[in-house]
Amino acid sequence: MALIEVRDLVKEYKLNVRNRGIMGSLKNLLIPEYTTKKAVDGIDFSIEKGETVGFIGPNGAGKSSTVKMLTGILVPTSGTISIGGLSPYKDRKKNASRLGVVFGQRTQLWWDLPVSDTYDLLKHIYKIPEQVYKKNLDMFSEMLDLHNFIRQPVRQLSLGQKMRADIAAALLHDPEIIFFDEPTIGLDVIAKEKIREFVKQINKEKGTTMLFTTHDMVDIEKTCERMIIIDHGIKIYDGTVDEIKRNYGRERILAVEFSEADLNIFIPGAQLTNEKGNKKWFRFSKDDIQVSELISTLSQKYTIVDLTVEETDIEEIIRQIYQGGIHLSESLSGVC
Numbered sequence: 535m536a537l538i539e540v541r542d543l544v545k546e547y548k549l550n551v552r553n554r555g556i557m558g559s560l561k562n563l564l565i566p567e568y569t570t571k572k573a574v575d576g577i578d579f580s581i582e583k584g585e586t587v588g589f590i591g592p593n594g595a596g597k598s599s600t601v602k603m604l605t606g607i608l609v610p611t612s613g614t615i616s617i618g619g620l621s622p623y624k625d626r627k628k629n630a631s632r633l634g635v636v637f638g639q640r641t642q643l644w645w646d647l648p649v650s651d652t653y654d655l656l657k658h659i660y661k662i663p664e665q666v667y668k669k670n671l672d673m674f675s676e677m678l679d680l681h682n683f684i685r686q687p688v689r690q691l692s693l694g695q696k697m698r699a700d701i702a703a704a705l706l707h708d709p710e711i712i713f714f715d716e717p718t719i720g721l722d723v724i725a726k727e728k729i730r731e732f733v734k735q736i737n738k739e740k741g742t743t744m745l746f747t748t749h750d751m752v753d754i755e756k757t758c759e760r761m762i763i764i765d766h767g768i769k770i771y772d773g774t775v776d777e778i779k780r781n782y783g784r785e786r787i788l789a790v791e792f793s794e795a796d797l798n799i800f801i802p803g804a805q806l807t808n809e810k811g812n813k814k815w816f817r818f819s820k821d822d823i824q825v826s827e828l829i830s831t832l833s834q835k836y837t838i839v840d841l842t843v844e845e846t847d848i849e850e851i852i853r854q855i856y857q858g859g860i861h862l863s864e865s866l867s868g869v870c
């Protein structure tokens with residue numbers, strides 16, 4: 535049995551219908567009307583111990599609702615969730631001790647206290663044995679440079695420092711599973727990279743199972759082996775990140791700098807997408823044109839100064855999926 539088992543999960547929200555005007559307000563009070571919104575519509579998935587999974591989808595797809603049910607904050611309308619044999623909402627206390635949660639937009643640290651005081655409080659709340667606490671704190675301080683600000687009140691920390699302190703807080707009790715919700719939001723490139731490296735190392739060293747909800751596809755590409763995509767509450771893809779790139783990243787961009795400007799170049803099957811001075815960019819599909827042939831044809835006719843071939847990045851593929859430009863084929867092994 536997998537560590538996380540989700541079967542036919544449904545979450546409906548009951549929404550109050552608001553009638554307008556005085557009569558409407560009176561009606562709202564006396565005979566309230568409701569509609570239901572299905573945020574999660576029959577999702578199934580299993581996650582094995584130690585897996586790193588990106589849980590993505592456009593705004594309003596149902597990601598947060600699913601994660602809230604996994605952590606026991608929300609009760610499903612129907613369906614089942616098992617986390618190591620426990621139901622998150624029925625066995626909420628037991629389940630919570632096995633989980634860690636990091637919210638990029640909210641902190642679980644006490645605002646007016648030094649970071650170290652929050653850690654001491656968490657040690658007592660989770661009953662972390664002294665040895666484990668000390669070992670983890672030393673390890674995280676070293677890896678995340680916590681010693682520079684651990685004695686400062688949280689309200690004085692920068693966003694990047696706060697995020698590092700928050701991640702360490704969520705991992706102090708050695709959770710089996712950690713949920714990251716937009717863990718790098720608002721951070722600069724270097725701070726993002728540091729966090730990605732840290733989570734990768736923790737996954738390797740401690741075998742922590744990790745689930746990421748983020749709109750930052752670089753987070754997913756750099757930290758997750760697997761990706762689950764949901765849209766309108768329905769799972770539309772479940773497979774490896776590499777597989778989706780291999781199958782849907784067919785387009786290539788060839789950027790060529792020629793020795794002269796104003797060349798009128800036509801390549802059958804390729805589209806000129808941009809030109810600047812001596813440089814031109816061509817888009818083509820690797821299914822239609824072989825890169826080697828393309829380079830050979832161009833170099834026979836023109837003098838090439840520089841040349842690069844770029845693959846479609848994962849962000850572009852996901853954008854096309856959200857916009858309906860890519861229909862995930864049923865031939866893909868990961869598709870449900």
Ligand SMILES: Nc1ncnc2c1ncn2[C@@H]1O[C@H](COP(=O)(O)OP(=O)(O)OP(=O)(O)O)[C@@H](O)[C@H]1O
Binds near residue numbers: 548571573594597600
């Ligand atoms: N408490 C609630 N009451 C009513 N509707 C809700 C509630 N929470 C979420 N919804 C609705 O359920 C749908 C899914 O919301 P959810 O927050 O799970 O999506 P999401 O994928 O996390 O979106 P985002 O990326 O914008 O955070 C949305 O249409 C949202 O308006």
